[in-house]
Amino acid sequence: MRVNARLDDAHARKLDELCRRTGRSRTDVLRVAIDRYYAQETGEPRRAADILRRNAFIGCGTAAPELSRDYKQQLAESLADKTDDHR
Template sequence: MRINARLDDEYADKLAFIQQQTNQAVTDVIKSALELYYQQLQQEQKNPFSMLTQTGFIGCGETHPDLSVNYKSILRDGLKTKYDYR
């Protein structure tokens, strides 16, 4: 595939710097950059647990420590408190 891209001065300078530091051709710099970006995206998609942890979703709620065992009685008591108008 052939790529034709227009770079402003800032990105042209960055590309020139990378070429100078690595002694790579433009094609190889672009391939390396694409590979790095691809790996980064793949890593983000593979680990949903870390995504939920980073966003603060995991561990954001509080409840009874024995909820998994006593969920029926906890729910019943909560509903009774909320809707028992006697």
């Protein structure tokens, strides 16, 4: 289906900015916008991982392999170091 839409200047700028930032075509940006709006309005269930990823909540880091075992001790030592400096 072909759609012809009239956008005011502000919305046209926003659309162009989204295209520039994402490297997607206007058609692709509008498809994504429709999908998201549809999901929002129909109460379509969302996957938690998608929500976290979209909001940059999922990341990665590096730590000592034994951190999961020793984290309480390391946290206590770190807090002790901080409180000792301020006494």
